[in-house]
Amino acid sequence: MDEDWLSLLTPVQLQAVSVRLLQELKTARDRLNQTPNNSSRPPSSRPAWEVGPSDDETLDDGADQARAKPLNAEPPNTEPPSTEQANTEQANTEQASTEQPNTSIPASSGGGLRSTDAKSTGKKAGKQPGAKGYGRTQQFAIDDTIVHYPEHCAACGLALTREGTQAYTGWDEIEIAANAAGQAGMRLQVNRHLLHASDCSCGHVTRAPHYTAPEDPCWDKVALGQWRLIGPRLGGAIVFLALRMRLSRARIREFFIELFGLQLSTGVIDETIREAGRAVAPLEDAMVREIEQAALLHADETPWKEGRQLLWLWVFATRHTTLFLIGYRSLEILSNLLTAEFKGNLMSDGYLAYRHLPQRLRCWAHLVRKCQGLAESTDARVSSAGQTMCDVMRVLIGAIYDTRTMSSCPGGMLASQYASDIARLRCLCEQHRDDRHDKLRALAREFLHDWNVILRQVAEPHLPLTNNTAEQALRHWVIARRISLGTRSEAGTRAFALLASVIETCRKRSTSSWTYIASVLAAARQGLTLPSLPAMPGGG
Numbered sequence: 001m002d003e004d005w006l007s008l009l010t011p012v013q014l015q016a017v018s019v020r021l022l023q024e025l026k027t028a029r030d031r032l033n034q035t036p037n038n039s040s041r042p043p044s045s046r047p048a049w050e051v052g053p054s055d056d057e058t059l060d061d062g063a064d065q066a067r068a069k070p071l072n073a074e075p076p077n078t079e080p081p082s083t084e085q086a087n088t089e090q091a092n093t094e095q096a097s098t099e100q101p102n103t104s105i106p107a108s109s110g111g112g113l114r115s116t117d118a119k120s121t122g123k124k125a126g127k128q129p130g131a132k133g134y135g136r137t138q139q140f141a142i143d144d145t146i147v148h149y150p151e152h153c154a155a156c157g158l159a160l161t162r163e164g165t166q167a168y169t170g171w172d173e174i175e176i177a178a179n180a181a182g183q184a185g186m187r188l189q190v191n192r193h194l195l196h197a198s199d200c201s202c203g204h205v206t207r208a209p210h211y212t213a214p215e216d217p218c219w220d221k222v223a224l225g226q227w228r229l230i231g232p233r234l235g236g237a238i239v240f241l242a243l244r245m246r247l248s249r250a251r252i253r254e255f256f257i258e259l260f261g262l263q264l265s266t267g268v269i270d271e272t273i274r275e276a277g278r279a280v281a282p283l284e285d286a287m288v289r290e291i292e293q294a295a296l297l298h299a300d301e302t303p304w305k306e307g308r309q310l311l312w313l314w315v316f317a318t319r320h321t322t323l324f325l326i327g328y329r330s331l332e333i334l335s336n337l338l339t340a341e342f343k344g345n346l347m348s349d350g351y352l353a354y355r356h357l358p359q360r361l362r363c364w365a366h367l368v369r370k371c372q373g374l375a376e377s378t379d380a381r382v383s384s385a386g387q388t389m390c391d392v393m394r395v396l397i398g399a400i401y402d403t404r405t406m407s408s409c410p411g412g413m414l415a416s417q418y419a420s421d422i423a424r425l426r427c428l429c430e431q432h433r434d435d436r437h438d439k440l441r442a443l444a445r446e447f448l449h450d451w452n453v454i455l456r457q458v459a460e461p462h463l464p465l466t467n468n469t470a471e472q473a474l475r476h477w478v479i480a481r482r483i484s485l486g487t488r489s490e491a492g493t494r495a496f497a498l499l500a501s502v503i504e505t506c507r508k509r510s511t512s513s514w515t516y517i518a519s520v521l522a523a524a525r526q527g528l529t530l531p532s533l534p535a536m537p538g539g540g
């Protein structure tokens with residue numbers, strides 16, 4: 001389409017072209033005008049200069065009022081965690097765990113190749129094959145010695161005494177010392193674990209074992225066991241810094257060097273996080289059961305990247321439990337999680353995958369934003385329809401809120417009280433069911449298709465109007481995704497979702513996620529029964 005082509009057209013053809021161009025221009029303008037207030041665009045898409053205190057929508061079910069900071073305020077991070085590095089550097093840790101007890105700690109590969117450099121040179125991130133390894137340089141005094149004795153003779157089964165046993169090997173563990181009651185602060189200590197061997201009267205020499213979890217195909221290259229440089233409490237702290245404080249592996253390394261004079265390689269840090277993920281994995285079943293039994297469940301999803309693969313991070317949030325799953329945006333993940341056991345109300349956005357579930361609820365904030373988007377259209381006709389829809393929704397929202405504050409008012413009254421408004425909305429939707437404006441037509445049909453579900457809150461005003469619970473649960477991890485650029489491996493993705501679930505669930509139950517994850521890690525490393533999830537406050 002150019003000037004030459006236009007000059008050949010008849011006036012009638014020209015007019016048709018103009019109408020089409022005008023329509024396209026309006027659509028393009030509307031798209032430019034989209035903000036988080038009038039569309040499904042996330043709050044994070046808001047430019048930094050537009051963020052103000054008055055920006056949040058009025059709809060809020062009184063859940064967590066403390067909103068996350070605008071995402072744009074986050075500085076760009078050029079130091080993604082390097083899983084590759086983890087693998088190549090695993091050698092460093094194992095080097096530290098040699099057969100001879102020693103006081104050494106693997107030094108980090110500081111000053112190594114940054115992944116940004118790696119991209120430009122086409123090399124893999126992390127230590128390059130053949131590059132010089134870093135030996136053990138850091139020496140610490142031993143605070144405590146823990147001796148592991150063999151209990152019974154491996155040959156004849158006789159109970160062994162602790163007398164006359166000898167250390168045959170051992171390892172050093174750096175741990176965060178447990179504080180005495182009333183003691184403030186945080187101190188690192190080095191524990192030397194010694195494994196002893198004992199001579200039995202039968203002549204057999206039995207060596208005290210150290211627990212190592214059997215290999216698990218779901219956790220490729222993720223070792224779980226007692227012989228670790230990083231103690232469980234220090235491991236829990238690393239998980240907390242990585243997931244809750246959203247620090248990159250490089251920042252966590254810097255944190256321990258600056259504050260504790262402790263040198264840890266990013267490889268060791270990464271390995272510890274994945275080990276913790278494997279340790280908490282058996283808790284997922286308990287969280288799934290609690291979600292299945294929930295009376296009210298909020299669900300939402302957001303894109304997630306694992307390497308170059310596009311996946312979805314799903315969140316399922318109840319009053320006392322939050323579960324994250326990373327997978328494909330498909331029916332499968334829903335039908336696996338929400339079996340026939342689930343009898344509660346499910347609040348979601350309008351995504352089709354939820355449609356088959358009974359007892360659905362729709363987020364009104366999403367719908368109001370869509371109406372608002374139409375109301376701000378440059379097309380006067382569309383704008384007027386959008387404005388009317390918006391007005392009706394707001395009237396109903398006001399009425400629902402009012403009913404909630406008056407405990408005496410029966411819920412069923414609203415539908416008849418506001419029958420004319422509801423009829424006006426219905427009529428408007430019918431009218432625009434086949435509208436030529438794409439968005440107006442889509443919204444009108446969305447209302448009509450899901451009419452009974454959308455209006456459930458009018459009949460049952462105690463039900464929530466928004467999906468804020470799920471959206472807020474995702475927001476923290478959306479920022480984490482931006483910082484870490486997603487995960488790099490299947491094990492890394494699994495560890496992330498599991499640890500995020502445990503952390504958020506602990507927070508909902510007013511329990512320290514750090515100490516809980518540390519206790520789970522300690523038990524898992526010895527093959528013991530895991531401590532169960534923190535109790536739900538006030539039951540239910």
Ligand SMILES: [Zn+2]
Pocket residue numbers: 153154155156157158200201202203204
């Ligand atoms: Zn014996």
